[in-house]
Amino acid sequence: MFPKPRPELFPNTFEYESLPMVKPTGFREYDARWLFEKEINLMGMQALGMGIGTLIHERGVRPDIAVGHDFRGYSSSIKMAVVNGLLAAGVNVHDIGLALSPMAYFAQFALDVPAVAMITASHNDNGWTGVKMGIDRPLTFGPDEMGRLREIVLDAAYDLKGGGSYRFVDGFPDIYFKDLTDRPKLKRPIKVVAACGNGTAGAFAPKILEAVGAEVIPLDTELDHTFPRYNPNPEDMQMLHALRDKVLETGADVGLGFDGDGDRCGVVDNEGEEIFADKVGVMLARDISALHPNCQFVVDVKSTGLFNTDPVLRANGARTDYYKTGHSYIKRRVTDLDAIVGFEKSGHYFFNKPIGRGYDDGLVSAIAILDMLDRNPGKSMADLRRDLPKTWGSPTMSPKCADEIKYDVVERVVSKFHEMKDRGETIAGHEITDLITVNGVRVVSSDGTWGLVRASSNKPELVVVVESPVSEERLHEMFKAVDGILRENPEVGEYNQTL
Structure with missing residues (x-):
């Protein structure tokens, strides 16, 4: 036994x-x-x-x-x-x-x-x-x-x-390579920086992107499990900054960064602007909903509010469901709702038929981004970014919190926000208009600025994200207010990165 x-x-x-x-x-x-x-x-x-x-x-x-x-x-x-x-x-x-x-x-x-x-x-x-x-x-x-x-x-x-x-x-x-590349090539040459952080994607991403017709500039694609430059994580600003610098140095059309196991893709545009994955998702949703009107999308609660308010998505009849963060949750929700794509702010994208098979693949995401650029020959990646309504958003920020206590801390924070709303208190000087508690708590203020606190599903950390459609100042005010409530819990430690 x-x-x-x-x-x-x-x-x-x-x-x-x-x-x-x-x-x-x-x-x-x-x-x-x-x-x-x-x-x-x-x-x-x-x-x-x-x-x-x-x-x-x-x-x-x-x-x-x-x-x-x-x-x-x-x-x-x-x-x-x-x-x-x-x-x-x-x-x-x-x-x-x-x-x-x-x-x-x-x-x-x-x-x-x-x-x-x-x-x-x-x-x-x-x-x-x-x-x-x-x-x-x-x-x-x-x-x-x-x-x-x-x-x-x-x-x-x-x-x-x-x-x-x-x-x-x-x-x-070779079977995987053929599945992704047995398709028409891009109609025009697109210069791509492919950053892999010395992770597993380095063995596959450059060859596959070249095979679909891209001109590939490799960055940190040599396999090295010590990760000598930075951790292969397209939410990590260190990786995004390295990608930005290479894009500007080479005049590339886009920078694509892949995580350690290749199921996520981060993006830097041709002007060196690091575009958070939820905003890239809105750009892709615009492109896809033009081809497939009245389609259904799923996004996680960390994602931008533009999925609900963007005028192009509304005009295309797109519908969006906000759901729990986590690749398993979004994947399952995409299947249950027969959504065409599910997007996570972390960079997990779940392309369903007719584009994919419902699971997250950073290379399928990368090819979808290249196809979007190919279908918009008069516009750069930066142009497509500027076409979106302006919002100010944070990266995903993770203060340390032990696995044994992190869910209790989140429950306390949820209760605190409920008490504040019930008493008519404000958050960062504005009325609390909504509390979304499908996964932690997303507190929304009267001007549309919001902050999210949830427990990380895979590390001893919490997750904090804030966004404002008003100004960068409001973004910082919301972060300060949310962080102030977090600091009432002594178990919460230092952040990995902040605004």
């Missing part, structure tokens, strides 16, 4: 090498994230594989799974530990090797496999590991599946049938 996991063990001890360690907080809302060797060990990852296999059988899903791993020094060994657990649970493993997360999602379709487990820490710093998984394509696990998986693993309630099989799918990157 496989041992029951321990929440904490110490490296370089007999117990650490003999028992599984799995910190319970690693089971997050829609995927799993741990600090490798500090919160989970290899036996713990094997236990996770057994748990995934047990859940597959419990849900009556055909026991076949696609697995892949990102380019971190430890990801391959972690993947094989998960594979061992899957085999013990009687699951047939189809290993696509080094891959982007969207390649693993694509493998579910290309190989006709129902389940997926992608070993990646996405944009998290080195030292982190995790798994993005699903058993119902194109969806990934939500809270129900993650909660049940947590129970199985922590209780060691495995169904170890044995008899699983393993095969390595040779040449799978």
Whole structure:
């Protein structure tokens, strides 16, 4: 019988090498994230594989799974530990090797496999590991599946049938490459800076963008799992600034930045302006709704209010649903509403038919941006940005807050805003007109300026975003007011970045 996991063990001890360690907080809302060797060990990852296999059988899903791993020094060994657990649970493993997360999602379709487990820490710093998984394509696990998986693993309630099989799918990157590039080329040459932060996307993005007809200028595309310049995260201003500098240096038409596992894409325009992903989403929504009038979009609660107020989207009959932040939530909502695209401020875009298959792929997003430029030959990326109504927005800002307490802190903040609204108090000198609590709290003031506080789904942090359609001054006033309420909670630490 496989041992029951321990929440904490110490490296370089007999117990650490003999028992599984799995910190319970690693089971997050829609995927799993741990600090490798500090919160989970290899036996713990094997236990996770057994748990995934047990859940597959419990849900009556055909026991076949696609697995892949990102380019971190430890990801391959972690993947094989998960594979061992899957085999013990009687699951047939189809290993696509080094891959982007969207390649693993694509493998579910290309190989006709129902389940997926992608070993990646996405944009998290080195030292982190995790798994993005699903058993119902194109969806990934939500809270129900993650909660049940947590129970199985922590209780060691495995169904170890044995008899699983393993095969390595040779040449799978070529299948993915063909799927994205077997299409008409761009009608005009578009010069693109492709920034990959030395992450996994560097092995794939430049070749794919060149194959669709772009002139590609590579930036930090050499694979290096130490991430020597910056973390591959297109929400990180350090990455965006490096992308901006290269665009201005080379006179590129657009800069595209990809995260560590290639499911997100950040954008810098030809004038070096860093366009937050929700604003790029509005630009894409304009383009797509012109081709598909009266279409449905889904966006997360961190996103700009322009999806509801933009006159072009209104004229095209577009409808937008604001929903919970998180790739699993938005993906599921896109499927449920049969939306044509779902957009997240983080840069996850979920293109549904006829553009995509419903999952998030940074390269599909990049190609959609190039197609938008191709369909507007008289306009630059900066022109398309300027066509949008002006708003002032913040980057995603994340103050530290321990996993064990962050949801309690958010509940306190939600209660505080409810009390303020009930008492007729103002926020940053303006009436509180709305509180959107589908995911944390988005407090909206009478002039349309808003601030969001929610718990991060994959790190020991909170998430803060603010936007104003009025002025930069109002943006700063709202941030100061929201931060002031956060500072009433001593568990909230320093920000990763601020205004």
